Amino acid sequence: MTGSTTTDPSAAPTNPAVAELLARSNALGADPRNTNYAGGNTSAKGTSADPVTGEETELLWVKGSGGDLGTLQEKGLAVLRLDRVRALADVYPGVEREDEMVGAFDYCLHGRGGAAPSIDTAMHALVDAPHVDHLHPDAGIALATAADGERLTRECFGDAVAWVPWRRPGFQLGLDIAAIKRENPQAIGCILGGHGITAWGETSQEAQANSLRIIAEATAFIERTGTAEPFGTHDGSRAALPEAERRAKASALFPVIRGLASTDAPMVGRWTDTEAVHEFLASEKLAPLAELGTSCPDHFLRTKVKPLVLDLPADAPVDDSVARLKELHEQYRADYSAYYERHAAPDSPAMRGADPAIVLVPGVGMFSFGADAQTARVAGEFYVNAIGVMRGAEAISTYSPIEESEKFRIEYWALEEAKLQRRPATKPLATRVALVTGGGSGIGKATAERLVAEGACVVIADLNLENAQATAEELGGRDRAVALRADVSDEQAVIAMVAEAVLAFGGLDLIVNNAGLSLSKPLLETTAKDWDLQHDVMARGSFLVSRETARVMIDQAMGGDIIYISSKNSVFAGPNNIAYSATKADQAHQVRLLAAELGGHQIRVNGINPDGVVRGSGIFAGGWGASRAKVYGVEEEKLGEYYAQRTLLKREVLPANVANAVFALTAGDLSHTTGLHIPVDAGVAAAFLR
Known part of the structure; x- marks a missing residue:
């Protein structure tokens, strides 16, 4: 593929590889069944003229750090020289120092480089396919978090989709997936244990079709083979209240919950009372599954390792609910501090706050929190995704998320801290x-x-x-x-x-x-x-x-x-x-x-x-x-x-x-x-x- 990249971020891409990549990304990202907001990444390989020599140069265009597939534009792509990224494999110092490789991506940028390269750049560069998709569909993560996910992946896909054991995103994961593709030439993609899916194709259309095939077949497999009540029996005492009563109780509790969730830093909230949320809140397995927390890194980075769950029936008086929420909040903060102390190393970033990002109130719904309304909304959407993941995993097996220590390694990863530091300065009335x-x-x-x-x-x-x-x-x-x-x-x-x-x-x-x-x-x-x-x-x-x-x-x-x-x-x-x-x-x-x-x-x-x-x-x-x-x-x-x-x-x-x-x-x-x-x-x- 040939052509030149445009310098106007609002203009239509002039490189056909970029145009195809953006069209595929927007189509995949527009459907929440494929991936969550700002989750996953896509890439394309092609050629473009070197801005200095004019010679055709093989490039990688990949969604940059922090972007969203559904709204991705050319300015949101990182642009790297493919030969340079692949050459990093020769100097890779090993998994203990793989974080250094993200900084090395800066030396592989083409021209002005576009957006900041994400941690998943190595996966896209090293996999030998012109087009690669990495997504976080609920059905795919359900297989990825099932206790016997590797066996179920073979049962679902045969040899068309390979299994990759859990590994933290990074250069080594890119090497692992590249090796699996070489060893399984018939495969169209893979399930990443505890995480999500990756698919590839010779054309952009084929990559998209392969991504959608994996999602569709995983969904059908869960529906066909899964149990009818994956969350166990229904507890009527925690069922959704009638709408008017539910809204009244949510309005009475929300300011109190927001104040608790803002103990360390002020937060904006979002209330969600969808059928999926209420099914989970009224289920037999609410407490044990909520305690296990989420698994996909994109999920728990926004929802924290676990939610706070009010352990009272739906019709509990507001005053009783408030008193119990305050008790549970103190316990949550103590638990989170203990989690930090269990896993923090001398060079770990300081604890960012011990308050919950997700609060579940049976009969009423889910309250999610973030530094702005969009972040609060997305946190809630991610926990709904996590409910879908737990539902699928429990339907076909037992939900088994990644280890707590691995969650901590990602939550307090130096690379995540660097991403937080790149955020724009906070506005004076933010969170108000x-x-x-x-x-x-x-x-x-x-x-x-x-x-x-x-x-x-x-x-x-x-x-x-x-x-x-x-x-x-x-x-x-x-x-x-x-x-x-x-x-x-x-x-x-x-x-x-x-x-x-x-x-x-x-x-x-x-x-x-x-x-x-x-x-x-x-x-x-x-x-x-x-x-x-x-x-x-x-x-x-x-x-x-x-x-x-x-x-x-x-x-x-x-x-x-x-x-x-x-x-x-x-x-x-x-x-x-x-x-x-x-x-x-x-x-x-x-x-x-x-x-x-x-x-x-x-x-x-x-x-x-x-x-x-x-x-x-x-x-x-x-x-x-x-x-x-x-x-x-x-x-x-x-x-x-x-x-x-x-x-x-x-x-x-x-x-x-x-x-x-x-x-x-x-x-x-x-x-x-x-x-x-x-x-x-x-x-x-x-x-x-x-």
């Missing part, structure tokens, strides 16, 4: 879960945008659900923002909204009371209905939201922030504005009262006093702008300019300016500040705080 009311437009939308940009997960609550949904979609969707409809003046609606917000990301840390409206009228024209409407939305609404979210933050025991978007009018007496200004003064005093009450829980309460936010403002677009323009005798479209000219700085205030103040109050530099009101009004002397 925010709730923004009135988040579908104006100041709320700008605030949600800023919080997501700084790493937070955001729940966007708005009376106009369509606006909230549009904003959430713009911000990146489910792993970054979710939308909820909320009438903050309705107590039951607020309670329900907070419960749903908790289920989105595990809890709440940063609350922005922004929902509002305004009717500008003189005293004699202001009706009781006008008064009640504004007080219900802003004074009552802020109180209800603060009360319900404070419950969550207290249960989490992680501290938090409550921000009130008040107004310059909370301290400034202007004409024809009695109802709005009075309710804003109510909000302003709520800040002081709650700062005094919630400080003992490390919950800080602060306010922001904007003024003259015309452009992008939902309030101004709803008639307030026209009313205020009439009061001041200016054209409505020039109201922003009018407000700017009356300020000390002569600058118009935009929604983003208010969002900046929210960030300043919550990003950490003002960690010792509570009860403060920050003016964002470009300077209105009459509204100076005294």
Whole structure:
């Protein structure tokens, strides 16, 4: 195959080998039955012109470290000179020093090299086939983790698929698989004990077909020969609760569990209550299988060696469940510390944290945790994969994962530590879960945008659900923002909204009371209905939201922030504005009262006093702008300019300016500040705080 690689990562590949590889990778990675997110790797061998000499050079393109097959692009490929990688076999110092070989890959890169080469690069380079796939399908790992996996592999595939005993990924594993292919010329691939599958082909299409054949035949073999109840008998006391009851209990427990899982480092959560999860939670073998932990390296690196399992029936009262979870968490931390001490060497990386990444609650579901929403989601997906693996292995044999010592060698591998160090710097609001009311437009939308940009997960609550949904979609969707409809003046609606917000990301840390409206009228024209409407939305609404979210933050025991978007009018007496200004003064005093009450829980309460936010403002677009323009005798479209000219700085205030103040109050530099009101009004002397 000939051609030249493109330098534009967004352009279509010009090398046919690369184009075929990406198409195959995306197709395989799009189906979770083939491999898990970011799991496995694929490669192609071909030729391309040397950028210096112009001579055709034999190359290896292989998925780089940390990439995902389903979304793989050319920029995610490592590109190496094949002769150089293969020459490393002549200088390989042996399995005790094989980690050094990963650094040697850097000297084999072609041109700018593309992505960082992964530990599996040797497997792809040394196996004598133009196209190689390494995948983690549940059915394949089920065979790989069965106690008699080698015999079952022969029974399932005959001599078409070879067996490779467990070996930690690395250069030696690449040599082992290459040797097995040479010794078994009829084989289309192999089962890697405790790990996954590898397949190969003369063409990209053949490699893909061979991968899919192994997965399909393993799946059919398990279905054909496996027992009907691989997890044993069903325990009705741990069966899934009815949906409404299940959601209510999950919402009540999630903040507590998140707080426990965040003892060493703050985490974001994900709740999963699929049928596969509930089948496992209600099974006879739940406790012994959960204790064995996962086997595939990609699984336990994200789920830890084992989950925390609540050992109470599904209908246990919430208070009893909380008390028991706290006891089990202490035991889990002690067990994990002992695991670390059993296997740590003098040069091992420091223990990264002793909290569980997976918590299983019978009747309710699975709670998974990570440093961001995507990581939490993927951890849960991987444990669902692990359940599928255990189910398959128990159906045809006995589930027998790799040894605990081997798990530790990978979890605290220097190469894994190096991968962690390559991650981008943490954003200021990473791991924080925010709730923004009135988040579908104006100041709320700008605030949600800023919080997501700084790493937070955001729940966007708005009376106009369509606006909230549009904003959430713009911000990146489910792993970054979710939308909820909320009438903050309705107590039951607020309670329900907070419960749903908790289920989105595990809890709440940063609350922005922004929902509002305004009717500008003189005293004699202001009706009781006008008064009640504004007080219900802003004074009552802020109180209800603060009360319900404070419950969550207290249960989490992680501290938090409550921000009130008040107004310059909370301290400034202007004409024809009695109802709005009075309710804003109510909000302003709520800040002081709650700062005094919630400080003992490390919950800080602060306010922001904007003024003259015309452009992008939902309030101004709803008639307030026209009313205020009439009061001041200016054209409505020039109201922003009018407000700017009356300020000390002569600058118009935009929604983003208010969002900046929210960030300043919550990003950490003002960690010792509570009860403060920050003016964002470009300077209105009459509204100076005294």
